[in-house]
Amino acid sequence: MGEYKNPEYMKEYRKKNRAQIAEYQKRWASSNPDKIKKYRLKYYYNISETEYDSLLEKSNFACELCKSADRQLHVDHCHTTGKVRGILCFTCNLALGKLGDTTESITRVLRYLEKNNEEKIEREYG
Helix, strand or coil: CCHHHCHHHHHHHHHHCHHHHHHHHHHHHHHCHHHHHHHHHHHHHCCCHHHHHHHHHHCCCCCCCCCCCCCCEEEEECCCCCCEEEEEEHHHHHHHHHCCCCHHHHHHHHHHHHHHHHHHHHHHHC
16 A cells, blocks of 8 residues: 555645645645636535526626626525525625525515615605
8 A cells, every 4th residue: 555545644744744735735726716616616506617607697797686797796505505596796695694694684674774764754854
């Protein structure tokens, strides 16, 4: 059996060469961005690059909430089921997550804004 197949040898090798291994991985990742992208799409969202491209086209290459095409776009997914929902910009994806990903919380925010906008209009023009 070669040394590279010996788990103890490999564990010790990685321990002794941590900095060199990290540098190699960094160089490899920077020279293989397409492979990294494919891996992340499959690993995190279980979709192919073709499916991702289809999502982008469906969203007209813009965030499905704010419609901005100027921001970096991300895959939005349900953290409970893992199901991909669509394409959002970082800000909208973060906001959705902070609100708990529920229609109830979004409805409360909507009611809050409607209530406070009506009160503001009454104070200013009432």
